[in-house]
Amino acid sequence: MRPALHTILKLAPVLLPFLLLFAGGLALAVAQSLGWWLPFPHQGSAGDAYRQLLTPHMAASFLLSLRVGFVSAAASVALGTLLAVGLWRMPSRMQQMGVVYKIPLILPHIAVAFIVLVFFARSGVLSAAAYHAGLISGQEEFPSILFGGSGSGMIMAYVYKQTPFVILMAYASLKRLDPRMLETARMLGAGMGMQWRRVLLPHLAPVLHTSFIILFLHAFGAFEIPFMLGESRPAMPGIEAYSLYFQRDLSHRPAAMAILVCMFLFSLAFIVFYTRAARRFSVRGRPYAPAAAKGGPPSVHNAAPHIPLTERKL
Amino acid sequence: MSRTVNLPAKALLLCLFFVLFAGPLVVLILYAAAPGWQWPDLLPAQWSGQGAAFLTHRQADIARHLGFSVLYSLLTTALTLVLCLAPAHHFARHTFRGKTLLEGLLLAPALVPAMTFSMGIHYLFIRVGLADSLPGVVLALATFSYPYMLRALITGFQSFGPEYGQYAQHLGANWWIRLVRVELPLLVPAIIAGGSVVFLVAFSEYFLVFLIGGGVVPSYTGYLFPHLGDANRSVASLLTLLFLAVPVLLFVVVEISVTRAYRKRGMY
Numbered sequence: 001m002r003p004a005l006h007t008i009l010k011l012a013p014v015l016l017p018f019l020l021l022f023a024g025g026l027a028l029a030v031a032q033s034l035g036w037w038l039p040f041p042h043q044g045s046a047g048d049a050y051r052q053l054l055t056p057h058m059a060a061s062f063l064l065s066l067r068v069g070f071v072s073a074a075a076s077v078a079l080g081t082l083l084a085v086g087l088w089r090m091p092s093r094m095q096q097m098g099v100v101y102k103i104p105l106i107l108p109h110i111a112v113a114f115i116v117l118v119f120f121a122r123s124g125v126l127s128a129a130a131y132h133a134g135l136i137s138g139q140e141e142f143p144s145i146l147f148g149g150s151g152s153g154m155i156m157a158y159v160y161k162q163t164p165f166v167i168l169m170a171y172a173s174l175k176r177l178d179p180r181m182l183e184t185a186r187m188l189g190a191g192m193g194m195q196w197r198r199v200l201l202p203h204l205a206p207v208l209h210t211s212f213i214i215l216f217l218h219a220f221g222a223f224e225i226p227f228m229l230g231e232s233r234p235a236m237p238g239i240e241a242y243s244l245y246f247q248r249d250l251s252h253r254p255a256a257m258a259i260l261v262c263m264f265l266f267s268l269a270f271i272v273f274y275t276r277a278a279r280r281f282s283v284r285g286r287p288y289a290p291a292a293a294k295g296g297p298p299s300v301h302n303a304a305p306h307i308p309l310t311e312r313k314l
Numbered sequence: 315m316s317r318t319v320n321l322p323a324k325a326l327l328l329c330l331f332f333v334l335f336a337g338p339l340v341v342l343i344l345y346a347a348a349p350g351w352q353w354p355d356l357l358p359a360q361w362s363g364q365g366a367a368f369l370t371h372r373q374a375d376i377a378r379h380l381g382f383s384v385l386y387s388l389l390t391t392a393l394t395l396v397l398c399l400a401p402a403h404h405f406a407r408h409t410f411r412g413k414t415l416l417e418g419l420l421l422a423p424a425l426v427p428a429m430t431f432s433m434g435i436h437y438l439f440i441r442v443g444l445a446d447s448l449p450g451v452v453l454a455l456a457t458f459s460y461p462y463m464l465r466a467l468i469t470g471f472q473s474f475g476p477e478y479g480q481y482a483q484h485l486g487a488n489w490w491i492r493l494v495r496v497e498l499p500l501l502v503p504a505i506i507a508g509g510s511v512v513f514l515v516a517f518s519e520y521f522l523v524f525l526i527g528g529g530v531v532p533s534y535t536g537y538l539f540p541h542l543g544d545a546n547r548s549v550a551s552l553l554t555l556l557f558l559a560v561p562v563l564l565f566v567v568v569e570i571s572v573t574r575a576y577r578k579r580g581m582y
Contacts, residue, residue, distance in 0.1 A: 002351060003410060004410070004411075007404065007408070010400050010403070010415070011404060012400075013396070013397040013398070013399075013400055013401055014397050014398060014401045014420055014460060014464060015401075017397065017420075017456065017457055017460070018420060019424070020316060021435055021438075021453065021454070021457040021461065022422075022423045022431050023436035023481075024429030024434070024435070024438060025430075025432060025434035025438065025457075026316045026430060026431050026434060027431070027434065028434030028435075028437055028438055028519060029430050029431065029433055032434070032437070039437075050465070051552065057425070058571065069421040071553060083327075083331070086324070086327045087327075089320075089324070090324045090328065091321075091324070094324060094325070094328050097331075098328060098331050100331055100332055100335045100336045100457065101331055101334075101335045102335075103335045103336060103339065103558070104335060105431075105514070106514060106518075106556070106558055107518070107519070107557070108517070108519075108520065108535055108538075108557065109518065109541060110518075110519025110520050110539055111518075111538070111554045111557060112534060112557075113542070114349075114542045114550055114554060115341075115342070115554075117542075118338075118341060118342070118345070118452055118551075119338070119341070121418070123353045124353075127353065127354070128354040128355065128356055129356065131353075132354065139354075144334075160338075161473035163490055164335065201436045202562070209522050213425070217425050217426065217427070220427070221426070221427025221428075221429065221430075222427070223428075223429055223520075223521040224520050224521060227521075228542065229559075235398075238427065238429050239501060241429065242429075244320050245432050245433065245459060256433070257434075260427070260429055263424050263427045263429070263432065264427060264430040264431075264464040264490055267425065267427060268422075268426065271425060278410045286496075307319035311580040
């Protein structure tokens with residue numbers, strides 16, 4: 001059999017659903033956003049739906065989704081990395097008990113949103129605690145964290161749901177790191193910061209970049225948490241599309257599809273640009289070429305400052 | 315020596331793990347046991363079995379929704395496994411032109427917003443009669459969850475060399491016997507890893523099941539959702555705890571049966 005044909009045949013079980021359902025679904029979304037293949041006659045030209053999106057309202061919605069995606073992904077990656085390293089350095093008995101971190105992984109998004117409501121609503125647990133601590137004298141004095149227009153409720157829900165994902169990924173990667181690397185670094189005089197910069201972060205970088213991409217895109221484009229915790233002005237783009245599709249008349253369908261197509265295109269562009277930037281960054285900041293990070297040629301003198309420290313420690 | 319010095323700090327960190335990740339469950343348990351828990355009481359003033367009574371009252375309804383959720387999630391897991399086996403084998407064992415690009419493309423459905431393709435699929439499914447049906451829900455769920463299975467199986471195939479299959483082939487085993495007797499047993503850890511993720515993704519999905527199932531296909535998330543807005547948080551808390559119990563129970567059952575099967579074959 002010819003190799004190319006063999007490849008196509010072997011990959012067919014996923015290529016077919018990929019092309020038919022995934023690419024087909026996308027193609028239909030694109031077509032309907034342009035006013036084609038609609039279940040009703042469409043008046044107007046192909047770009048109308050996209051032109052409709054050029055409003056301050058949609059821009060605010062897009063910016064909100066960028067902020068929610070970025071803040072929640074960055075916070076989850078930072079917190080998850082710290083906790084994963086902490087878990088990794090525990091004695092093995094404690095590491096086993098540490099599996100409680102997987103609880104939010106199992107909880108569905110709508111349940112996580114519910115937990116955030118229970119804790120942060122004005123009638124919630126934290127508000128009651130603040131009342132007993134004498135910080136507030138009534139429910140209405142508790143800051144409106146959830147529906148204050150900044151998306152902080154959504155961000156908290158995503159951080160709670162996503163931090164365990166980062167722990168899972170980073171912990172698995174740390175299992176492949178020899179702990180003696182850190183001991184050696186310490187013996188050579190590296191402090192906490194140096195151990196993180198030169199040993200832990202370079203080792204974890206690929207996993208953390210992947211996690212950031214996954215988490216950012218998920219918080220950017222998912223539906224469930226904004227549906228429960230989101231505000232209406234501005235709403236996340238997914239919710240905008242949803243309400244145009246389901247709660248308004250059929251003539252709004254091209255606009256709904258146009259929002260979804262824009263979300264898709266943005267996600268693709270984000271993946272491409274982020275992976276490129278991360279690759280360039282990791283080449284420049286490679287652990288054993290510190291001078292290259294500053295733009296100069298690698299030099300043995302960079303290692304020199306460690307030597308006196310080593311002697312002091314010994 | 316530094317280990318013993320840092321032990322209290324490590325114990326404290328472990329406590330933080332419990333507070334952060336298990337703490338919310340304690341609050342849910344309190345709500346479940348005390349439907350009348352009101353602001354600003356830090357602990358419920360009185361306990362009641364009212365929430366539990368609701369569960370027993372609606373037993374049949376809850377069981378039906380839960381059963382359907384488990385059913386379509388298991389079907390999705392099985393479907394993704396069947397679909398991904400041959401492609402994962404090919405990706406792990408062969409090099410061909412455009413491999414990296416194709417691998418990246420095939421992982422895309424798990425990354426990009428699922429809403430975009432699912433709205434299109436919905437229209438497609440209405441046309442071919444798959445909307446509002448169990449097969450439609452399974453197909454839609456598999457479309458964006460198969461990358462987790464594919465990724466896990468590729469890693470699984472890479473973890474052992476092609477020799478096992480070749481030996482079996484030299485001994486006269488056909489592809490089916492090689493698959494069932496040699497490769498699948500070696501792939502069990504990868505299948506469990508990928509399968510758990512696919513199951514969880516399918517089991518906790520709300521929007522897609524609601525969209526493609528159209529309310530005709532019962533789902534536990536669909537049953538839970540309206541209760542999350544109740545002024546009385548007791549029922550929602552109970553249902554959420556029940557939600558957590560199903561995958562945990564399933565993982566325990568899988569873990570025990572796999573260990574037992576391995577022991578029987580003397581693999582561990």
